[in-house]
Amino acid sequence: MSEMFSSLPFGLAYVGLFLGAMLRANTTYWIGRGIARGAEHSRFKHFLEGPIYERAQRFMERWGIFAVPLSFLTVGIQTAVNASAGISAMSLKRYLPAVTVGCLIWALIYSTVGMAVVLAWLELGWQWVVATAIVIGIVTWAWIKYRRQDG
Numbered sequence: 001m002s003e004m005f006s007s008l009p010f011g012l013a014y015v016g017l018f019l020g021a022m023l024r025a026n027t028t029y030w031i032g033r034g035i036a037r038g039a040e041h042s043r044f045k046h047f048l049e050g051p052i053y054e055r056a057q058r059f060m061e062r063w064g065i066f067a068v069p070l071s072f073l074t075v076g077i078q079t080a081v082n083a084s085a086g087i088s089a090m091s092l093k094r095y096l097p098a099v100t101v102g103c104l105i106w107a108l109i110y111s112t113v114g115m116a117v118v119l120a121w122l123e124l125g126w127q128w129v130v131a132t133a134i135v136i137g138i139v140t141w142a143w144i145k146y147r148r149q150d151g
Contacts, residue, residue, distance in 0.1 A: 010111060018107035021072075025082045025099050032086020051147065053087075056080035065094050069102035073109075 056077045060067040068090075071081035085095050121129065 013115065014107050014111040017110050018103050021103035021106050022099070025078075025103060028079050028082040029086040029090075029095060029099070032083035033089065034086075035083070036087040036089065052077065052080045053084065056084045060084050060088070065090075065098050068095065068098035069105060072102035072106040 056071075059071070059077060059081060063070055067081055068085055071078045082099070085099075121132070
């Protein structure tokens with residue numbers, strides 16, 4: 001499997017990652033727009049009051065339009081920032097250039113350093129992939145449990 005990825009030309013990997021990021025980010029934006037429309041009367045209202053959304057809102061308040069591309073350099077709030085842009089009805093005239101820059105940056109990072117890390121990890125063997133996934137799952141579960149008790 002790693003041979004397939006390592007033989008992929010850089011340009012093709014970059015474009016594929018860029019398009020995937022654009023699709024995901026813009027879908028999240030439009031989901032945010034939909035949530036904002038009916039959130040007060042739906043089961044999605046808790047998304048507008050949760051700690052991740054509040055963190056994303058503070059990030060957007062601090063960085064303004066630059067929050068969208070900067071979020072692609074973070075871990076944990078990228079999706080929330082794009083949803084916040086939709087929820088706050090950021091104009092497409094501002095959002096599309098910002099998200100495009102963010103996706104270009106993200107694709108560059110993941111088509112270079114990110115893929116190198118993934119390929120090296122896959123070369124270790126399936127047992128290390130499974131072990132890492134289990135550890136990530138346990139740490140994520142513990143973190144969520146801790147955050148719920150803290151809040």
